[in-house]
Amino acid sequence: MAYLSLKDVTKRFSDGTVVTAVNRLNLEVEKGECFSFLGPSGCGKTTTLRMIAGFEDLDEGELSVDGQIFSSSYKKYYLPPENRDFGMVFQAFAVWPHLNVYRNVSFPLEIRRLPKHEIHERVSRALKYTGLAKQEHVFPKQLSGGEQQRIALARAIAINPKVMLLDEPLSNLDPKLREEMRFEIKDLQKKFDLTIIFVTHDQAEAMALSDRMLVMRDGVVQQVDTPLGIYDRPANEFVFSFIGLSNFIPVEKSVSGVRVAGENQAGEVGLRPDSEGSAFKMACRPSEIELAPDGAGPGVKAVITRRTYLGDIVDYLAKVGGTEIRIQKPRRGSNFAAGDKCRLVFNKARWFPAG
C-alpha cells in the first residue's frame, strides 16, 4: 500500500475569477521514496505541497499518510499542520534568527514534550549528520546560506518525520553548493530511511535526486515516472520540451517512410512513425542525432550554419532547407565547421500530431 496517497485532490483559488490551481491530482508515494514535483512556475506544485503539509486545505479529494486520513472533503475532516508529524524545509530556510542552532533543532522536540535526555540525543545525532555538531551555540546569522539550510534539515530530521517536505530547498544556494547539498540530502535519505517529497523548478535537480517524479502543468499532472522514463519516454510534447533540449521537426509521409516537410530533395528520415497520418512533428533531442560527413549514405542532407564550442560538447545548428535543427555532439570526433555540408542520421524519435 502506498505510504502517502492523494486521491482526486483539487484546489481552487478565486481572485476575481476562479482558478483551478490543482486539478484532480492522484498520486501514490512509497515509503522510503524520494519523489519530486517538477513544473514551470504557477503549475500548482507548491500548492500541492502546501496541501500535503496542511497550510492549505484541499477543496475536493482525500489525503492519507500511513493509512491515516489527514484531510478529506468527503468526510469533512482536516488535520492541522501541527499534528501531521512532517518535517519541512523551506526555500528561504526559515530558521529562527533569535534561537541558536541547538534551540532551532530542539524546538519541535520541546513542543512534543520529549524527555530532556532524548531531546539531547536526537539533536546531537541530527547535527552530527548535517555537519553542524560544532556549531550548537552559534546563531543563524553567523552562518552561511548552506549552513542555515542544514539547520533546517537537521530540525526536520530530528523529529523522525513520517514524510519530509522540501519546498525548493536549494534555489537560494549558489550552483556549486547546490550540487553538494543534493548529495547530502540523498545520503540523509538513505541513512534515516526518509520518505521525501520535494518541489523544484530545476530539472537537473529533480532528475538527479528523485526515485520517481511528476511533471505538472496548469494544475494537471502530465506524467509520473522515473527520471530516465520522463527524459527518454515523455508522455507528451510538453514534457518533452520542458525537460532538456528539443527539436520539433515537421515531417510528412513519403513513399518509403518520412521526409522533412517540404524538403523532398534532402532525403529520407530512416524512421517510421508509430501511428496513422500523413504529417507529424518528429521530436528528437540534439544529442540523439548523428552527424555524418557529406556523401553517399543514409540520412537527411543538411548544411551546418553555426558551430559553437562548449568545451566537452560542440553545439551545431544545421539547416535542412528552411528547417533548423540543433545537434550536440561530444567534441571528440566531431569536426564540422560552419558552411560544411553533412548528413543528419536519426536513430530515435517521438511522434506527435502536426500543428
Added chain:
Amino acid sequence: MDSPQRKFKLGTAELLLAFSILVLVVIVAVPVVLIIATAFFENGKLNVAAIMKVLRDPDTYMALWNSIVIATGTTIVATTIGVFFAWLVARTDLPFKKTMKALFLVPFMLPSFIGALAWKILLSPRAGYITKAIMAVFGLEKAPFDIMSIGGIVLIESMYLFPFVFLQVAAALERMDPTLEESARISGAGLLTITRKITLPLVMPSILAGALLIALYSLAHFGVPAILGTEKGIYNIPTKIYERIYSSGGSMAGIKVGTVLSTILVISAAIILKIQDLLLKKGQFQIIAGKSMRPVVLKLRGLKVPLLIVCIAYLTFTVVLPTVTIMLVGGLKTYGLPIAPQNLSFNNYIDLFKMKLTTDSIYNSLVLSVGAAFVTMLAGTMISYVIVKMKVRGKFMLQFLGVLPFSLPGTVIALGCILTWSGRFGVNLYNTAWIIFVAYIARYMAFSIKSNSAALEQVSDSLEEASRACGATHFQTLKNIVLPLVRPGMISAFFLIFLPALRELTTSVLLYGPTTRTIGVAIYALNEDGETVRAAALSTVALVIIFTGEIVIRKFLARLQREDT
C-alpha cells in the same frame, strides 16, 4: 591626439560637497556649538560654578524628574496600546481591518496640545464638563481624579503617541516572512505557542524602536505638559526652559539657564538614541519576506464583536470626543455654560476671522511651513546625494551633522537659533518670521535627509554610470536620471515636513514675536490668557485646516504613486 583632462577641477561634485557642508554647518552645527559654549563657558573661560548652580536648583531636579517619570509612563502605556492594536489589526480576523488601520492613524493627525486642551475642558477638576457630570451623578464633593497632574499628562500623551508603535509593529507583523511561523507550525506548535515563542521575539526590535521614539518625543514635548501641568507648577524640561526664559524677560541669564537645561535634554536624548542603536544592532533580524504571502491569522470567534467595540470605543473616546468638544466649546457664548443649543452660536467663529491674530497666525503658519518644507526638501536632496552617492573624504561629518537634529528637541533648536541669529554674526533675525523659518529648517533637515537617502539608495549606481557611458556629463546625469528618480523621496520629504511644521508649537513658542505667531502659538497664547472659548474656536479652525491638508495630501500622494508605477 586627444589629451585627457586634468583630474582635479571645480566640477559638479565639488560644488555639491562645498554647498552641503556650508548649509549643514550654518544651520545645524553653529547653533549646537553655541548652546554648548554658552552653557559651559563664561567670557571665554570654562565656568562650572554656574552650571552647578543650575543643577543644584530644586526646580531643575523636579523638572528632570518629571520629564523622566512622564516619559517612562507614556512609553509604557503607549507601547502597550500600540502593540495591542497592531496585533489586532495585523494578526487577527478583526472585521473592517483596513478601515481600522487607517482610523488608528488619526490620533497622529491631532496636535496633542489641542487634545490636551479638549481634555482639560472635559476633565479639569473644577470646571470640566465630564467631571461635573460625574460629581453630580455620584454626589461627590471633590473631583475623583485630576487631569492636571502627571498621570493626566501621561494619559493624554499616550493617547496621541501610540501610533508610533502601532505603525512600526503592524508593518513588521505584516511583512514578516510567513515561513518563519509556518515552520513552527509544522514543528508542532499551536498558534499561542507560536505567538509567544516566535512572533513576539521577532518583532521585539520594532516594538523597542517605536517605544524609544515615544520616549524621545515625550522628553522633548512642550504642548501637553504646558497646558496640563504649568498651572499646577508641574514642569518638564522644555516647559521649564520656556518658563525661565520668559520669566527673566529674555535676558542672557535666563538664556544661560536654558542652555544648561538644554544640554541635559540633549544628553538624555543622545543616551536614548544610543540605546536604540545598540538594541537594534543586536536584535536586528532579517525577517522581511520577499514574496508577499498571507501571514498566520488568529480566529477571534466569540471575541470578534467585543474587540471591535473596544476599538471603536477607543477611537470615539480619543478622537471624536475631543474634536466635538472643541467644536462645541468654540461656539459657546461664554465659557462655563452648559453645552446646549441656546448657548451656542456661530458668531464666535465669524468673529475669529475678523481678528488679526487669527488671520495672521494662519498666514504665518502656512507660509512658514510651505517655505521651510520646500527649502529643506531641496537642501536635503542635495546633502543626501553627497552622502549616499559620492565617494568623498569627510562624508562622515555630513552624515553626523545630518542626523544630529534627530536628537535635538525643538526647544533646543529654538534656543540655538536665538543664540546664533540675534546679531552675534551680524545678522539679527530675532522677532522676525525668518528666525522661525531657519529653526524649522534645522529641526526638519534630518527628516528630509532620511527620506531622500532612502529614495537615493534605490537608485543603483549603475543607472548613473550608464548615463555617463552614454556621453552625459555628471551634471546632465543628475538632471536627466537622478532627479526624476528621486522625485518620490523629495515629495514625501516635503510632506513629512509641511504638515508637522504647520501645527507645531514647541519650537515657535520660544521664537515668536508680536507679529509672527504661528497657529500653535496663537492657540497657546489664548489659553494662557484664559480665553478658553477663543482658544477652542481657533483650535477647531486649525483642526479643519490640518485634516483637510492631510486628506488632500494623501490623495495627491496616492495619485502620484499610481502615475509613477
Added chain:
Amino acid sequence: MSDIRFHSVRKTYGSKTVLQDLNLHIRSGECFVLIGPSGCGKTVALRLIAGFETPDEGEITIGERVVANAKHALPPEERRIGVVFQDYAVWPHMDVSENVAYPLKMRKTEKAESQRRTADAVAQVDLAGYERRLPSQLSGGQQQRVALARALVAEPEVMLLDEPLTNLDANLREEMRFEIKDLQRKTGSTILYVTHDHEVALAIADRIAVMDPKGNLRQIGTPEAVYEHPADPFVCRFLGVSSFVEMEKKGGRFVIRGTDFSVGNPPAALADESEALAAFRPMDMTISRPSGAIPEGSAEGVVERTSLLGPIIDFRILIGEQKVRCQIQTEEAVARNVIIEEGSRCALSFHDAKWFSAVADGEEEA
C-alpha cells in the same frame, strides 16, 4: 574600429592591490572574454576602460588615444564606448525608445537621424513594436536587449559587457549568448565581455583570458586552446569540470597512485619526476560495464554516484583511493547499457591527459 591596450596597469583600493601589473592587448573587432572568480579584478579592469575608475600606475589606450594614466583620465562621457551592466541599468522613468535614443541625445544628434538610428537599433535586438513600453512592463531578457540596443546605437568603437547574462534564467541565457555573438559579428565592434561563467565564455569568445584571484592573467588563447591545453591546474579547474589524478613513477612509467594502471604520454619535462598530476575532462574517459575481468587498457573503478542530469549522465568513480568524474551523453549510455548502479564495478579507459607537475602552484580558485 579600435583595439584596447593595458600597459602595466596597477590599481589599489586602500591596502588591497587588485591589479598588479596588467598587460593586455584586445584586438580590434574581436570578442574577448575575461574570465575569473568573483573578486579577482576582472570587473575592475572593465571599469578602468570605461572610466568609472582610474589607474594608479600604467596606461590604458583605445586605438590611438591614451584614455587614462596615473596623471590624467578622460571622463567616461568622452570615451565613446558602449557599456552593458549586469543589472541592465535601464532607466525606469523612460520608455524603450527614450532609453535607446539617450546616447544620441547626449551627442546632440539631429532629430530625424536620431529617430532613424534608434529604430534601427531597436529592430536589431528584436524589440520593434515595444518602443513605448516602460522597463517595468518588460521581462528581464527584454530589458537586457534594451541595454544592448542602447550600447549599440551610437556605433561605439568598443563595447564593454559586465556579466550581462547572470540575472537571466538558464534558457534565456543560452538564447542571449547567441544573440550577442550575432550582433558582434554584424557590427564588428571590439567587445570585452567579463564573466565568471565558463560556459558563456567558451561559447562566445574569439579569445579568452583567465584571471586568478590575485589579478594575474594565467593564460590567453582561443576557447579550444585554453580548454584543451590549460597552462596550469587553476585554469584547468576554472574552465570546467575536471578530475585531477595523482600519478606516481612505478617501473619507469607513471601510474595512477595506488594502482598499476598507466595513462597516456607524459611530456618530456616530467621524465625525471617521481610524481605528477594528470587532469582529465569528464568526456576524456569512456566507461564500460565489465563482465568478469577488466579489459586491457582500462582501469578498474567503483561507481560511487550515478546522476542523471538530463542529456548527460554523470559518474563519480573511485579508482584506488582517488576520485574521478566521468560524463556521457544519456542516449549513448542507454544504447550501450552503461548506466551503472552505485556501488558496482566499472572499467574506465582514458584518452587525453593534461599533465602538470605535482608541485603545481597552490593557487586555488576561491
